[in-house]
Amino acid sequence: MSSETAIPRINGERLWHSLQQLGEIGADASSGGVTRLSLSDAELEARQFIVCLMKEAGLDVRQDEAGNLIGRLEGELPGAVVTGSHIDSVIQAGRFDGPLGVLSGIEALRTVKEQGIRHARPLEVICFTDEEGVRFGAGYFGSRAMAGSWDEAWLELTDFSGITLKEAMERANLKPHKASQAARSGEEIKAYVELHIEQGRVLEDREIPVGIATAIYGHRWLEVRLQGRADHAGTTPMKLRRDPMAAAAEAMLAAERIALQAGGVATAGTLQISPGAINVIPGEVIFTLDVRHERLDSLAEMARAIESAVNQVADERRLEAAIRIIDGADPVQSAESVMAAIAAGCGELNIPEHRMICGAGHDAVVMSGITDMGLILIRSKDGISHHPQEWSSLDDCEAGANVLLHTLIRLANDIIV
Ligand code: GLV
Ligand code: MN
Ligand code: MN
Numbered sequence: 001m002s003s004e005t006a007i008p009r010i011n012g013e014r015l016w017h018s019l020q021q022l023g024e025i026g027a028d029a030s031s032g033g034v035t036r037l038s039l040s041d042a043e044l045e046a047r048q049f050i051v052c053l054m055k056e057a058g059l060d061v062r063q064d065e066a067g068n069l070i071g072r073l074e075g076e077l078p079g080a081v082v083t084g085s086h087i088d089s090v091i092q093a094g095r096f097d098g099p100l101g102v103l104s105g106i107e108a109l110r111t112v113k114e115q116g117i118r119h120a121r122p123l124e125v126i127c128f129t130d131e132e133g134v135r136f137g138a139g140y141f142g143s144r145a146m147a148g149s150w151d152e153a154w155l156e157l158t159d160f161s162g163i164t165l166k167e168a169m170e171r172a173n174l175k176p177h178k179a180s181q182a183a184r185s186g187e188e189i190k191a192y193v194e195l196h197i198e199q200g201r202v203l204e205d206r207e208i209p210v211g212i213a214t215a216i217y218g219h220r221w222l223e224v225r226l227q228g229r230a231d232h233a234g235t236t237p238m239k240l241r242r243d244p245m246a247a248a249a250e251a252m253l254a255a256e257r258i259a260l261q262a263g264g265v266a267t268a269g270t271l272q273i274s275p276g277a278i279n280v281i282p283g284e285v286i287f288t289l290d291v292r293h294e295r296l297d298s299l300a301e302m303a304r305a306i307e308s309a310v311n312q313v314a315d316e317r318r319l320e321a322a323i324r325i326i327d328g329a330d331p332v333q334s335a336e337s338v339m340a341a342i343a344a345g346c347g348e349l350n351i352p353e354h355r356m357i358c359g360a361g362h363d364a365v366v367m368s369g370i371t372d373m374g375l376i377l378i379r380s381k382d383g384i385s386h387h388p389q390e391w392s393s394l395d396d397c398e399a400g401a402n403v404l405l406h407t408l409i410r411l412a413n414d415i416i417v
Contacts, residue, residue: 012394020095026043060073064146067142067174073123081191084192194362196360203379213377216332218299221288224288
């Protein structure tokens with residue numbers, strides 16, 4: 001047997017098949033993408049698919065108090081090596097963001113079991129509850145519960161149709177007030193390594209299939225409410241208007257300028273206009289800003305500068321402004337030990353080692369609060385994500401899942417690089 005064939009490998013076709021099957025759940029005919037918001041009917045159906053797949057893989061399966069689905073292979077030592085990601089999506093999403101991490105984790109553990117690969121430590125794959133935060137305006141619920149930072153106040157958050165998180169959890173047969181009991185410690189979880197599509201252009205530009213994240217951007221989500229006075233669009237002279245919509249446009253441009261100057265990013269992703277009629281000057285506008293930076297001080301400064309720009313625009317236009325931070329997480333660093341294990345996995349598979357910063361948010365951000373964290377990134381076609389055209393090739397997904405497999409084996413056997 002050649003040394004090439006002796007290296008354990010996952011089944012790429014099987015991984016790809018499960019990715020396509022999962023992508024059919026919540027498939028959105030109008031956009032050609034997937035809409036599978038957290039705890040929606042589609043996401044609950046997708047959870048059933050994940051449970052079946054975990055069982056098929058021979059894992060012990062349980063759901064914790066926060067709704068996280070956990071598949072486990074028992075080991076001799078305490079302190080599990082854990083991988084995971086999410087299956088909830090944004091609106092009109094692609095098929096890879098989240099699912100690739102969960103399915104690669106299941107495939108990796110299935111390979112370990114099938115091939116009888118030694119793992120002294122337990123191995124786990126976790127499908128976390130609500131990573132995206134789109135439905136309730138805050139996210140990372142499952143990983144935050146697991147990392148011990150669950151906040152009971154989140155239960156009162158509402159979605160677009162007024163359903164609270166508490167109601168959505170109850171509908172999913174969860175017990176919302178028990179969610180904090182999902183908390184686990186660093187002793188229980190020795191290391192966490194997530195696999196995710198890059199969602200950017202770095203790997204494609206360098207023609208490399210896999211990257212190793214050294215750090216992940218932090219974010220602040222701001223809600224801005226501007227109150228003016230609704231009035232007649234035809235008869236109200238321009239100078240007498242108190243128009244919150246024109247102010248929102250100015251504030252969004254200010255956020256864009258501030259992000260450019262700070263080397264961060266800022267996005268106005270939602271906008272509600274009231275009353276919202278073609279011939280009525282709006283009376284109230286509410287919009288959200290997603291602000292991100294790799295450095296905590298710069299992130300905080302960006303949020304402050306945006307707040308002051310909004311207040312200035314509101315003053316100039318005689319409006320009432322109210323700004324709230326509705327969610328956020330600080331930037332985090334990957335652990336050298338996990339990065340080294342990923343790099344060694346890349347080496348074994350003849351994949352170039354490339355370290356890079358990650359701009360997207362992941363459950364890995366939260367898990368880094370309780371354990372050593374690492375993040376494997378896979379090349380994205382044209383860098384497109386949060387869009388139906390999001391794509392990574394079968395070869396790249398397979399390469400990433402193989403790197404994940406080797407990383408898990410190394411960490412589970414305490415192989416120090
Ligand atoms: C998650 O996809 C995020 O970065 O918003
Ligand atoms: Mn996403
Ligand atoms: Mn994701």
